[in-house]
Amino acid sequence: EPVTATKGESVNMVLLPKFLGILPFDQAHRGAQEAHAELENKGELLYVGPTPENSVAGQIEIMTTAATQGQDVVMLSNNSGDQIVPSAQAAQEAGTKVVTWDSPIPSAEGETVFVAQVDFNDIGVVMADMAHNIMGGEGEFAILSATPDAANQNAWIAAMERALEGEKYANMTLVDTVYGDDQSELSYNRALALVDKHANLKLIMAPTSVGIVSAAKAMQDEGLCDEIKVSGLGVPAEMVSYTMNGCAPEFALWSFVDLGYLTYYTSYLIATGAIPGNVGDEFEAGRMGTFSIEEDPTRDAGNRVLMGPFTVYNADNVEAAAQ
Amino acid sequence: MTGWLQSVHPQTLRVTALALVLALVILFFGSQIDNYYTARMFNRISTSVAIILLIAIGQALVVITRNIDLSVGSIVGFTAYLVGDLLVAQPDLHPLVVVAAAMALGTALGAVNGLLVAYGRVPAIIVTLGTLALYRTLLVEYSDARSITTANLPKWVVELPQATLFSIGNLDIRVTFAIALGVALVVHLALTRLRAARRLYAVGSNPDAAAIAGINAERVVFTAFLLSGALAGLAGFVFLARFGNITVVAGLGFELKSVAAVVVGGVNIFGGSGTVIGVVLGTTLVDVIDNSLTRWALVSEFWRDALLGMLILIAVAADTLMNRYLDRLRRRRHMSELSAGTAPLPRETG
Amino acid sequence: MPEPVLAPPVLTLAGVAKSFALTAALADVSLELMPGEIHALVGENGAGKSTLIKIMTGVHQPDEGTIRLAGTAVTITDTQAAQRLGIAAIYQEPMVFPDLDVAENIFISHRDQGLLMDWRRLHEAASSQIARLGVTLDVRRAASGLTLAEQQTVEIARAISLDVKVLIMDEPTASLSAHEVARLMAIARTLKDQGVAVLYITHRLEEVFELADRVTVLRDGRHISTRPITEVTPDALVRDMVGRAVDHFVPKAAAGPHGELVLRVRGLAREGVFTGVGFDLHAGEVLCFSGLVGSRRTDIGLALFGIQPATTGTIELDGRAVLIESPEAAMRHGIAYVSEDRRKLGLAMALPITANISLASLRRLLGKLGLIDRRAELAMAEKHKERLNIRTHSVALEVGKLSGGNQQKVMLAKWLETEPRLLIFDEPTRGIDVGAKTEVHAIINDLAAQGVAIIVISSDLPEVMALADRVLVMREGRQMGIFAIEDATPEGIMSLATGERPADAA
Amino acid sequence: MRRLVRWELLLLVILAVTIVINSAMSPMFLTIGNQINLFQLSIEKIIVALMMTLVIINGEIDLSVASMMGLAACAFGWLFQLGVPAGVAIPMVLALGLLGGAFNAFWITVIGMPSLVVTLAMLIGFRGMARILVEDRGITGFPEWFNALGQQPILGPLPLALLVFAVLFVILLVVLHRSGFGRKVYVIGNSAEVARYSGVAVPRVKALLFIASGFVASLAGLLYTARVSAVRGDVALGFELDIITMVLLGGVSIFGGKGTLWGVLLSILIVLNLRNGMALANITGHLQTGVIGLLLILSVLVPNLVQSARLSFRPGSAAR
Numbered sequence A: 001e002p003v004t005a006t007k008g009e010s011v012n013m014v015l016l017p018k019f020l021g022i023l024p025f026d027q028a029h030r031g032a033q034e035a036h037a038e039l040e041n042k043g044e045l046l047y048v049g050p051t052p053e054n055s056v057a058g059q060i061e062i063m064t065t066a067a068t069q070g071q072d073v074v075m076l077s078n079n080s081g082d083q084i085v086p087s088a089q090a091a092q093e094a095g096t097k098v099v100t101w102d103s104p105i106p107s108a109e110g111e112t113v114f115v116a117q118v119d120f121n122d123i124g125v126v127m128a129d130m131a132h133n134i135m136g137g138e139g140e141f142a143i144l145s146a147t148p149d150a151a152n153q154n155a156w157i158a159a160m161e162r163a164l165e166g167e168k169y170a171n172m173t174l175v176d177t178v179y180g181d182d183q184s185e186l187s188y189n190r191a192l193a194l195v196d197k198h199a200n201l202k203l204i205m206a207p208t209s210v211g212i213v214s215a216a217k218a219m220q221d222e223g224l225c226d227e228i229k230v231s232g233l234g235v236p237a238e239m240v241s242y243t244m245n246g247c248a249p250e251f252a253l254w255s256f257v258d259l260g261y262l263t264y265y266t267s268y269l270i271a272t273g274a275i276p277g278n279v280g281d282e283f284e285a286g287r288m289g290t291f292s293i294e295e296d297p298t299r300d301a302g303n304r305v306l307m308g309p310f311t312v313y314n315a316d317n318v319e320a321a322a323q
Numbered sequence B: 001m002t003g004w005l006q007s008v009h010p011q012t013l014r015v016t017a018l019a020l021v022l023a024l025v026i027l028f029f030g031s032q033i034d035n036y037y038t039a040r041m042f043n044r045i046s047t048s049v050a051i052i053l054l055i056a057i058g059q060a061l062v063v064i065t066r067n068i069d070l071s072v073g074s075i076v077g078f079t080a081y082l083v084g085d086l087l088v089a090q091p092d093l094h095p096l097v098v099v100a101a102a103m104a105l106g107t108a109l110g111a112v113n114g115l116l117v118a119y120g121r122v123p124a125i126i127v128t129l130g131t132l133a134l135y136r137t138l139l140v141e142y143s144d145a146r147s148i149t150t151a152n153l154p155k156w157v158v159e160l161p162q163a164t165l166f167s168i169g170n171l172d173i174r175v176t177f178a179i180a181l182g183v184a185l186v187v188h189l190a191l192t193r194l195r196a197a198r199r200l201y202a203v204g205s206n207p208d209a210a211a212i213a214g215i216n217a218e219r220v221v222f223t224a225f226l227l228s229g230a231l232a233g234l235a236g237f238v239f240l241a242r243f244g245n246i247t248v249v250a251g252l253g254f255e256l257k258s259v260a261a262v263v264v265g266g267v268n269i270f271g272g273s274g275t276v277i278g279v280v281l282g283t284t285l286v287d288v289i290d291n292s293l294t295r296w297a298l299v300s301e302f303w304r305d306a307l308l309g310m311l312i313l314i315a316v317a318a319d320t321l322m323n324r325y326l327d328r329l330r331r332r333r334h335m336s337e338l339s340a341g342t343a344p345l346p347r348e349t350g
Numbered sequence C: 001m002p003e004p005v006l007a008p009p010v011l012t013l014a015g016v017a018k019s020f021a022l023t024a025a026l027a028d029v030s031l032e033l034m035p036g037e038i039h040a041l042v043g044e045n046g047a048g049k050s051t052l053i054k055i056m057t058g059v060h061q062p063d064e065g066t067i068r069l070a071g072t073a074v075t076i077t078d079t080q081a082a083q084r085l086g087i088a089a090i091y092q093e094p095m096v097f098p099d100l101d102v103a104e105n106i107f108i109s110h111r112d113q114g115l116l117m118d119w120r121r122l123h124e125a126a127s128s129q130i131a132r133l134g135v136t137l138d139v140r141r142a143a144s145g146l147t148l149a150e151q152q153t154v155e156i157a158r159a160i161s162l163d164v165k166v167l168i169m170d171e172p173t174a175s176l177s178a179h180e181v182a183r184l185m186a187i188a189r190t191l192k193d194q195g196v197a198v199l200y201i202t203h204r205l206e207e208v209f210e211l212a213d214r215v216t217v218l219r220d221g222r223h224i225s226t227r228p229i230t231e232v233t234p235d236a237l238v239r240d241m242v243g244r245a246v247d248h249f250v251p252k253a254a255a256g257p258h259g260e261l262v263l264r265v266r267g268l269a270r271e272g273v274f275t276g277v278g279f280d281l282h283a284g285e286v287l288c289f290s291g292l293v294g295s296r297r298t299d300i301g302l303a304l305f306g307i308q309p310a311t312t313g314t315i316e317l318d319g320r321a322v323l324i325e326s327p328e329a330a331m332r333h334g335i336a337y338v339s340e341d342r343r344k345l346g347l348a349m350a351l352p353i354t355a356n357i358s359l360a361s362l363r364r365l366l367g368k369l370g371l372i373d374r375r376a377e378l379a380m381a382e383k384h385k386e387r388l389n390i391r392t393h394s395v396a397l398e399v400g401k402l403s404g405g406n407q408q409k410v411m412l413a414k415w416l417e418t419e420p421r422l423l424i425f426d427e428p429t430r431g432i433d434v435g436a437k438t439e440v441h442a443i444i445n446d447l448a449a450q451g452v453a454i455i456v457i458s459s460d461l462p463e464v465m466a467l468a469d470r471v472l473v474m475r476e477g478r479q480m481g482i483f484a485i486e487d488a489t490p491e492g493i494m495s496l497a498t499g500e501r502p503a504d505a506a
Numbered sequence D: 001m002r003r004l005v006r007w008e009l010l011l012l013v014i015l016a017v018t019i020v021i022n023s024a025m026s027p028m029f030l031t032i033g034n035q036i037n038l039f040q041l042s043i044e045k046i047i048v049a050l051m052m053t054l055v056i057i058n059g060e061i062d063l064s065v066a067s068m069m070g071l072a073a074c075a076f077g078w079l080f081q082l083g084v085p086a087g088v089a090i091p092m093v094l095a096l097g098l099l100g101g102a103f104n105a106f107w108i109t110v111i112g113m114p115s116l117v118v119t120l121a122m123l124i125g126f127r128g129m130a131r132i133l134v135e136d137r138g139i140t141g142f143p144e145w146f147n148a149l150g151q152q153p154i155l156g157p158l159p160l161a162l163l164v165f166a167v168l169f170v171i172l173l174v175v176l177h178r179s180g181f182g183r184k185v186y187v188i189g190n191s192a193e194v195a196r197y198s199g200v201a202v203p204r205v206k207a208l209l210f211i212a213s214g215f216v217a218s219l220a221g222l223l224y225t226a227r228v229s230a231v232r233g234d235v236a237l238g239f240e241l242d243i244i245t246m247v248l249l250g251g252v253s254i255f256g257g258k259g260t261l262w263g264v265l266l267s268i269l270i271v272l273n274l275r276n277g278m279a280l281a282n283i284t285g286h287l288q289t290g291v292i293g294l295l296l297i298l299s300v301l302v303p304n305l306v307q308s309a310r311l312s313f314r315p316g317s318a319a320r
């Protein structure tokens, strides 16, 4: 019997993104606001975050401050790896729940539960499949990731490499993995360097929204879109022109609005004590339906709520999604 | 020893040493990377140099006056975003108006720096460390987490990076690169020919003496910041055209990159000396090293930065030592001529 | 002889006063400059001379008083304004732009030369300005390599190249030797003939009497007297300046037998700089280096002090050959070098007097743990303040705020404190007043009497004649000869230094 | 000298105002726990800032400190993964810090390159070496005692890093303001030539400072590792600007020769309290950096304006 949330309780909640100022996290904020209104929470929903330059130290600082302020729950898109653990544990001890979303705490220590946008293994498979589609099942491709420290990207790349071992992908070779540090300029230059370094390159797979547009623009600018395609994870609004002109025929993403919404519900329920946050808890998350807490198969430890699914965008649906 | 050394200006010597180092670096990578000496490589590097060169030239103007502008990265981001926003709202604006708007915006931000440094007498590093944060804050607040996307930009902007002015064989001279080179040429001519521009050197060389010589040092410093802002604004426009997708992190880190290009290019960080040719060579040197390392098969992704740091260090050291050696050679030659009685005595003999 | 001047004064200062935080630098000073006169301004160190001229050129603003130019009251807000009014100055401390070449340095203040640089014309014009001063200097050279005297030359050329009504020279000859001084005086006279009012500040009284039409004395920031030169005697002038009578030069103690051989130099050379230097120096002996500006005397000092070590030759101290490759090494051997350029090389201008005086002998102030004994440091500074008569209300004052002469004394104090065996003075009395000069000479003689071996590099011939036991003459980096003082005449030294007489005639 | 006293007075006033406003805004602010947290959150930066004060007063700059912190942390993680016991790895990492500092010092004092260029290159270089060591891994699982060093109180409520900060402050205070070495640091900052002509071994002083700077940075890197009990390639990324900001706000002249450690201590307290107060008021991200940037500018601008306003009262005495 799934648990339903009691409306109108007073829960102070903090939504803590990797950093402020970019679209996906703002969308998640919108989803959380939607849930906040729906649940008639008498408490406050705060949206605070660090700057991109100071992300790790900033997240730790905000986590510590939230505990000091006696907030009830921090919803964290973790950019700090396990460096956040001591402060998250301290927060838990002080009575502040820590729910992660988008990007978990790798060791799961100090984390109550992780709201996963999709199954990380699935992302690997989908990326492999998109590559397979675009390349016609054979040839060389390379990965352009964010930073070497980006935990999600690393997990997705690992999952993709596992998927590539399958029979279906036998004629595809992953020749290189490079990092554009989630900055347009670096990503753009790295993409071109990949092209020069690997004469037979057919695809650049960029599991990061900054990387994928930069790579697409680079291929377009150098007139390479016919030979080398771009794919990965991207925001439809940013990708629409490249999908329509064939530079990036296919890419995937999930809804950050929904992710924010679901994270809010999960956190609210845990903070109000409606669910303890253990494996097996089942609950109702408003318009999104029923979810449950399960063990996270993509990490050595930790639990997750799996949102899913995600959408693969192509020329047929990207324009509608970009609106 | 050769006679020409004696007549060579020290700045020329400096540039020569730097050019030699650059040549060595290119020769080295040529032996390591297949298809290195190709038009494609030229196009890659020329286009990637274009943005940072504009910023570095502005930075050089400021550094020559014994100041520093750490806010250039934020100015680039700010103008890129605002001009993008303007273009989304009014896609039919004439390109020249757009460029003018970008430069005006940059100039305005540079003016704030300049006012505070020159007339507020606040050290440049403090002012621009402050505005580095402030301009970025303004951008974040203004943008409200929206980003500019390629899809909403006019076609001519999106296509600008691939626009080619003319080609020599396969060598494309892209418009963006031509803009940067054009600016470099204009500034070079100004710095060597324009009387007013020489005051930048005077002020940076000895601010006290400048005041006493009747130079309006405040105005000179203010102007340098204006120009740096204007060039960062122009770079912001090129940035917008090149990457299309502008978020609040646009231009992050350009401040240190431009300072690196400027000091590698032989501009004295304590003011008073430096040439545009040096800056062009310095920018190119750093960029060639960076771009070559990413294409060097032997080097794994994780080794790149360590090598980049070491190569910059070695290049600058080589430049320093070579420069010092040439200078010593020059002086020694002068003295041996002196004692042989073939050179004019440098001083009064009665 | 000066005619009685009838024309109205070109520049009039009336009741000018100026104070800095705790110092009243000027109080109720009035001064009139006539067109076509050379007006000398003299006074002790710190009397307020430089402050007065900085008020005329807009560097400082007066607290009280008025300035009139040709009868009309003016406010001189900054140096540009002064230049527009036709007032230019050569400052006491040369202010050149090290990164610009000599020619640009000379013409930097000219604003009527068009939009673009004409480098060829610039260099030609600069060459001719320099030639007017009787100096050969490559105008394409960057000013950073110039010696202090050369910098002074550039300053002078800059000032006289401007079309001025009033030219102020603040100790222009402080680092020039007789030869260049003569050229400068000739120029001053030419300007005077063209109707320019020249205000000439100097501590060398013989120049006052040779050049000036009238002379004004300042003391402690107050105007003491202004008189035609014909109506004053040197002694009267000194009395006005100091407020009491002063003996001009301390007579040299009879050159007694000198002590042990301290320093023996043979075949000393530094590649491309100087060559063939050799001499002996005994304890208690004063050896003076004489020569024209740029004759590389300073460089020998620098070699002995390890700043720019010699490349060939031997240096023996107490009969043992030593290698001096750094100032630290030189100081370990008991060598001290008082630089000619106090501003750039001698003093840390932003630090207090105490820290400057103790700098070279810090080690002796260090207690356990390497901490500075501040009380001892203060006592050290006070001791020198007394002994050298350093004019300041507090030894905690930043050195940069002292007058030029007092700065010089602080620098001397720094080196005296190291108690060296061999002391090299480079232009030790540059810019210090007659009283102080006498004091410094007395100190040098004292030190010699105590058995310190002393080298004095000086462009001031009377000083050389007064101090030296022997004189070493340099020309263009070569040692031309050594005289015992009994055999030396100023004319003999000069002709050797200028090459008018073959070297072997010495 | 008197100027500096006035500067520190100004900082003291700013600090007092910050504290008053903070405690009025948030009841949590003045709790001991929060006060310790406020230090803990930036403790490594402020430790490095103390050493940086000496480097900048000496007329130089060390931009490589944050990368050295990262390298130290990564070297520690890497050694630990290799099976080196933490107790052995610590001295090895500290030695690495000395070595890194000596490396900087070599190019600066022996080759004669400007420290800005050298340390800018090593800002990239040290970070790159950290990358070589850990690549894309995150390393955790250090021994309890090690993590405790960064997280548990050692003396009363005070954690180790805060004690290190206090001890380092006192040591550097004595060294800079009382010792012969400190005097030389000031003189060199004022004019390296004057120092040389006075027999000061300028290269030795500079080299010592850079070596010490490398050492302190590596120590800070270790303290950071203990505090967050994990290591990644981006440890301390970008800290250099914060560190330099604190030093400059403390009244230290970027041209060298001027400034005191007291000023820097006050500026550290201001920045930390301001940050903390804003965080408690939920002002984060760019707004926070913006406010600190504004403070940095205003703290110099306002006194300047006040001064010239006062001077223009007495007509025509604009002191230059």
Ligand SMILES: Nc1ncnc2c1ncn2[C@@H]1O[C@H](COP(=O)(O)OP(=O)(O)OP(=O)(O)O)[C@@H](O)[C@H]1O
Pocket: C020, C021, C023, C024, C025, C043, C044, C045, C046, C047, C048, C049, C050, C051, C052, C092, C401, C402, C403, C404, C405, C406, C431, C432, C433
């Ligand atoms: N900027 C300043 N701040 C404080 N005091 C100053 C400043 N400039 C000059 N003074 C003081 O004013 C007095 C007059 O100095 P000034 O330089 O005019 O003397 P001077 O007559 O030129 O001496 P000298 O012959 O040594 O050059 C001195 O006591 C000096 O210390």
Ligand SMILES: Nc1ncnc2c1ncn2[C@@H]1O[C@H](COP(=O)(O)OP(=O)(O)OP(=O)(O)O)[C@@H](O)[C@H]1O
Pocket: C144, C145, C146, C147, C148, C149, C150, C175, C291, C292, C293, C294, C295, C296, C297, C298, C299, C300, C302, C340, C457, C459
């Ligand atoms: N061409 C030059 N380039 C750089 N430095 C120079 C040059 N000529 C001289 N110097 C430096 O200037 C200082 C004084 O030099 P020099 O030996 O010519 O002085 P001097 O004979 O004492 O004459 P002066 O009266 O000019 O001091 C020394 O430090 C010397 O190295």
Ligand SMILES: [Mg+2]
Pocket: C049, C050, C051, C092, C170, C403, C404
């Ligand atoms: Mg004077």
Ligand SMILES: [Mg+2]
Pocket: C297, C298, C340, C426, C457
């Ligand atoms: Mg000399």
